[in-house]
Amino acid sequence: xxxxxxxxxxxxxxxxxxxxxxxxxxxxxxxxxxxxxxxxxxxxxxxxxxxxxxxxxxxxxxxxxxxxxxxxxxxxxxxxxxxxxxxxxxxxxxxxxxxxxxxxxxxxxxxxxxxxxxxxxxxxxxxxxxxxxxxxxxxxxxxxxxxxxxxxxxxxxxxxxxxxxxxxxxxxxxxxxxxxxxxxxxxxxxxxxxxxxxxxxxxxxxxxxxxxxxxxxxxxxxxxxxxxxxxxxxxxxxxxxxxxxxxxxxxxxxxxxxxxxxxxxxxxxxxxxxxxxxxxxxxxxxxxxxxxxxxxxxxxxxxxxxxxxxxxxxxxxxxxxxxxxxxxxxxxxxxxxxxxxxxxxxxxxxxxxxxxxxxxxxxxxxxxxxxx
Amino acid sequence: xxxxxxxxxxxxxxxxxxxxxxxxxxxxxxxxxxxxxxxxxxxxxxxxxxxxxxxxxxxxxxxxxxxxxxxxxxxxxxxxxxxxxxxxxxxxxxxxxxxxxxxxxxxxxxxxxxxxxxxxxxxxxxxxxxxxxxxxxxxxxxxxxxxxxxxxxxxxxxxxxxxxxxxxxxxxxxxxxxxxxxxxxxxxxxxxxxxxxxxxxxxxxxxxxxxxxxxxxxxxxxxxxxxxxxxxxxxxxxxxxxxxxxxxxxxxxxxxxxxxxxxxxxxxxxxxxxxxxxxxxxxxxxxxxxxxxxxxxxxxxxxxxxxxxxxxxxxxxxxxxxxxxxxxxxxxxxxxxxxxxxxxxxxxxxxxxxxxxxxxxxxxxxxxxxxx
Numbered sequence: 001x002x003x004x005x006x007x008x009x010x011x012x013x014x015x016x017x018x019x020x021x022x023x024x025x026x027x028x029x030x031x032x033x034x035x036x037x038x039x040x041x042x043x044x045x046x047x048x049x050x051x052x053x054x055x056x057x058x059x060x061x062x063x064x065x066x067x068x069x070x071x072x073x074x075x076x077x078x079x080x081x082x083x084x085x086x087x088x089x090x091x092x093x094x095x096x097x098x099x100x101x102x103x104x105x106x107x108x109x110x111x112x113x114x115x116x117x118x119x120x121x122x123x124x125x126x127x128x129x130x131x132x133x134x135x136x137x138x139x140x141x142x143x144x145x146x147x148x149x150x151x152x153x154x155x156x157x158x159x160x161x162x163x164x165x166x167x168x169x170x171x172x173x174x175x176x177x178x179x180x181x182x183x184x185x186x187x188x189x190x191x192x193x194x195x196x197x198x199x200x201x202x203x204x205x206x207x208x209x210x211x212x213x214x215x216x217x218x219x220x221x222x223x224x225x226x227x228x229x230x231x232x233x234x235x236x237x238x239x240x241x242x243x244x245x246x247x248x249x250x251x252x253x254x255x256x257x258x259x260x261x262x263x264x265x266x267x268x269x270x271x272x273x274x275x276x277x278x279x280x281x282x283x284x285x286x287x288x289x290x291x292x293x294x295x296x297x298x299x300x301x302x303x304x305x306x307x308x309x310x311x312x313x314x315x316x317x318x319x320x321x322x323x324x325x326x327x328x329x330x331x332x333x334x335x336x337x338x339x340x341x342x343x344x345x346x347x348x349x350x351x352x353x354x355x356x357x358x359x360x361x362x363x364x365x366x367x368x369x370x371x372x
Numbered sequence: 373x374x375x376x377x378x379x380x381x382x383x384x385x386x387x388x389x390x391x392x393x394x395x396x397x398x399x400x401x402x403x404x405x406x407x408x409x410x411x412x413x414x415x416x417x418x419x420x421x422x423x424x425x426x427x428x429x430x431x432x433x434x435x436x437x438x439x440x441x442x443x444x445x446x447x448x449x450x451x452x453x454x455x456x457x458x459x460x461x462x463x464x465x466x467x468x469x470x471x472x473x474x475x476x477x478x479x480x481x482x483x484x485x486x487x488x489x490x491x492x493x494x495x496x497x498x499x500x501x502x503x504x505x506x507x508x509x510x511x512x513x514x515x516x517x518x519x520x521x522x523x524x525x526x527x528x529x530x531x532x533x534x535x536x537x538x539x540x541x542x543x544x545x546x547x548x549x550x551x552x553x554x555x556x557x558x559x560x561x562x563x564x565x566x567x568x569x570x571x572x573x574x575x576x577x578x579x580x581x582x583x584x585x586x587x588x589x590x591x592x593x594x595x596x597x598x599x600x601x602x603x604x605x606x607x608x609x610x611x612x613x614x615x616x617x618x619x620x621x622x623x624x625x626x627x628x629x630x631x632x633x634x635x636x637x638x639x640x641x642x643x644x645x646x647x648x649x650x651x652x653x654x655x656x657x658x659x660x661x662x663x664x665x666x667x668x669x670x671x672x673x674x675x676x677x678x679x680x681x682x683x684x685x686x687x688x689x690x691x692x693x694x695x696x697x698x699x700x701x702x703x704x705x706x707x708x709x710x711x712x713x714x715x716x717x718x719x720x721x722x723x724x725x726x727x728x729x730x731x732x733x734x735x736x737x738x739x740x741x742x743x744x
Contacts, residue, residue, distance in 0.1 A: 036692075039702055040703060042703050065695070066691075070695075074692070080689075080692055299442065299445055301447070315414075319446050320452055323438045326438070327407040329411065330702060330705050331411070335414060
């Protein structure tokens with residue numbers, strides 16, 4: 001992975017990340033393609049319509065179905081999905097933790113049961129890397145020890161200690177594998193933990209950033225804490241992260257969250273919000289959210305957002321989308337997902353342009369003004 | 373509507389129908405867009421990917437939701453859906469008959485209850501035309517009296533008599549409306565009934581074809597009778613239909629049904645089979661049907677049909693589609709529907725080319741040979 005810091009505006013950054021499969025200009029939003037597909041869209045949509053440079057896929061889901069060995073046999077993620085740009089895969093730890101009825105972390109890893117068939121599995125730092133070698137993702141996330149917030153000091157201490165130990169194990173394992181010719185073009189990111197406690201975040205960031213990872217993520221946020229607590233934690237943590245490597249805030253968030261955290265020095269985001277909200281009828285616009293289900297759109301012949309030039313807004317009216325939603329037509333899900341993802345991708349693109357021009361603050365003011 | 377008979381090969385015909393919105397070359401298959409959308413696809417898919425010239429939409433569904441008045445206010449079907457080619461709308465009678473818990477035909481029309489909210493409605497010959505004027509379809513079907521097969525002679529007699537009376541009422545009403553400037557560019561088709569009884573089909577065909585309709589349909593088939601009985605009925609009925617007007621076989625059918633009925637002089641078809649089967653995992657190929665759910669496709673890196681050049685086959689493997697189906701991904705429905713509709717549209721296109729060259733019999737032999 002090649003990394004270049006193209007511009008800094010305050011703490012906001014515009015970077016270029018070059019993987020073996022694509023050039024990613026940050027700030028970037030990564031659409032979530034849980035099962036090697038972004039829900040309701042195909043990889044041609046991602047490439048030709050949305051022009052995404054990177055998609056996130058979930059290690060937990062692909063390990064269980066169709067199985068990482070299967071994906072490997074079919075040409076890894078790029079061959080299987082025919083998406084020839086970049087993939088980031090998570091470690092699977094978060095899903096093992098949140099989707100499984102029974103999951104339990106110990107010193108070696110996380111035991112969990114499949115949400116599909118109840119079968120028992122064990123994720124360790126090396127196991128989740130082996131799965132990700134099979135998936136062939138451009139960026140792999142290491143296993144970390146997650147904590148539900150609020151958490152006790154004891155639990156947070158355990159979490160950051162274990163996360164650091166697993167990180168050491170991961171980077172050692174990965175560099176060994178690479179010297180054996182495995183995962184040579186795959187990059188590895190560590191995940192800073194510590195809840196919303198400054199001291200724990202500092203310890204976690206310093207211990208992880210001392211290791212030779214290709215990039216660093218902030219994990220364990222957007223799990224129910226106040227927005228301001230999230231922003232403060234990011235603001236406090238980013239100064240401990242290297243300037244010459246990508247910074248990824250996991251699982252975040254709303255359009256406001258993106259703008260606030262770009263301002264605080266984050267380069268990469270992912271979230272199910274644009275696609276999940278689309279399916280539930282919530283559409284993002286420059287002037288805020290609308291609910292397309294609303295009866296007030298039944299005769300509204302204007303596009304979702306008159307300022308939007310997405311596939312859906314160029315073609316269809318609110319009235320037609322309102323009808324498709326109410327008639328429970330599958331078509332609705334694709335059109336709404338295309339719009340919401342376009343909104344997110346366009347937002348980070350505009351943020352980048354503002355940073356390059358040194359106008360991020362004006363961009364941020366305009367972003368909030370349009371919503372009022 | 374302008375009609376040209378381009379070629380005849382045996383009884384098989386290649387025609388050109390020019391509506392106010394598109395040029396339709398027959399034999400043609402009309403994808404079913406029940407609620408003003410072909411399930412899982414958008415109208416851009418229909419135009420740019422499948423290049424369809426005509427879509428069928430259901431009067432019953434659109435009358436109930438979003439309401440034909442609403443569609444009218446939003447620019448009729450073409451403005452509402454942004455599909456600028458042709459629409460055919462059925463009369464709504466079949467759905468009133470099949471979807472309603474309670475439906476009852478009398479001399480004046482059909483009373484039924486909405487399958488959505490149980491509300492009571494009454495379709496008459498003029499009412500269903502009024503609805504279709506609001507929808508603005510290029511081809512309107514008149515209300516006919518449907519019979520479930522097998523039926524008694526008495527019920528069949530009543531059906532064809534009533535159908536003829538309603539047809540007279542419909543054509544008179546339509547020509548009056550047109551002289552008032554309503555539905556000027558809208559065409560009207562009558563529907564021949566009579567079950568699988570030759571004498572009744574003859575009476576129905578002769579009495580309807582004596583009237584000034586723009587085209588004629590054969591209705592009341594593909595309702596559970598043997599395939600051969602359907603083919604025989606069509607073969608017997610088409611000679612009573614005018615040579616210089618379109619012939620439409622409603623609700624038919626399998627690829628074999630299309631080939632057999634094209635041979636017997638049918639120009640137009642519609643059926644939910646390609647899209648419904650797609651959603652259930654059944655995909656059509658030149659060598660027959662396959663079920664994409666099957667475990668044998670899990671590691672199959674070839675396209676659905678190596679002979680197919682559809683959007684899906686050019687991009688994705690059976691293994692990926694098998695995975696998307698099993699993971700219940702919405703994306704699957706669009707990719708499978710695009711393939712199956714491409715198969716149907718390509719089949720009738722190849723049939724037309726064969727007819728133009730006087731090689732329909734060779735085409736038919738090849739069609740069956742590939743499947744064995």
